Amino acid sequence: MRTVIFDLDGTLADTSGDLIAAANTCFRGLGLGDLLDPAADAATALRGGRAMLNLGFSRIEGFGEADVDAQYPILLAAYATDIDTHTVLYPGAMEAVEKLKTDGYAVGIATNKPEGLAETLMQSLGVRDAFASLIGADTLPVRKPDPEHHFEAVRRAGGDPKRSLLVGDTATDRNTSRNAGVPSVLVTFGPGRDDVLKLDPEATIDSFAELPDVVARLIG
Structure with a gap:
């Protein structure tokens, strides 16, 4: 998948x-x-x-x-x-996730935040159930940019690592995708926009509205 x-x-x-x-x-x-x-x-x-x-x-x-x-x-x-006083989902994030699921993609999370904190935050934001997997920094013996971190997130979501991609925002995410041999899509709407543009990912997006079409182009 x-x-x-x-x-x-x-x-x-x-x-x-x-x-x-x-x-x-x-x-x-x-x-x-x-x-x-x-x-x-x-x-x-x-x-x-x-x-x-x-x-x-x-x-x-x-x-x-x-x-x-x-x-x-x-x-x-x-x-x-005090994990969610200021935290907000980026505009259009969950709409893009739901569109991907409707289009037949599995979705998951691979973060270098400790798993327990990531679970707590996603539950607090009310969106944990939208994702089939969540791998944190301490879930496995390795973490990003080790490719196994990405692969395990894909497997736990029920997917095929060879038909996957990573959506991220930093050099760590870009290096993870390179190490895994899969495409990366990096977002440019965060505070590190200039740094992101220098990382030469397969694609960048300025808003989540662009993501479904970019994903379809990169992995079908």
Whole structure:
């Protein structure tokens, strides 16, 4: 079965506001104040918790990788407590998902967010049941850009890895698709638009309304 696998953060949903809030909780706990800006640092937020902590600590003397390691579980706990205050699905995301399903595609999620947090967020947004699979960073011994992360998401959705593609927004997603030997479609409406355009994916989309036709062109 033809299958479309979606990244979550920065692809299906803008989670940057809640991620930055969780990182700033860590910084405030150390007496450093809010080191990250929700608008200016949104692209870093979508690269994950450690990226945010590294960026924040880079702005203060005397902090390094050991502090990132110490604060990371605190960030995850803060995020789990307040996971959906600012998060929103991108316009047209679920309409595109439902159109793909109507057209005969299986759909799933492969994210480097921990599985439990991804499940909680998708349930909170009321859309978990729309996806046949959800693979998180800790679901398997490997994570993106390892191709097995994508392949397992496809298999759990009931699909054929050879007839699949990945919809994402970062170099990690692009590298995953290359490693898997499948096409990638990268979204350009997130905070990392300029970086996305440099990654040379098989296709980009400026809105989810374009996705069904692009998918049909790439995998039939």
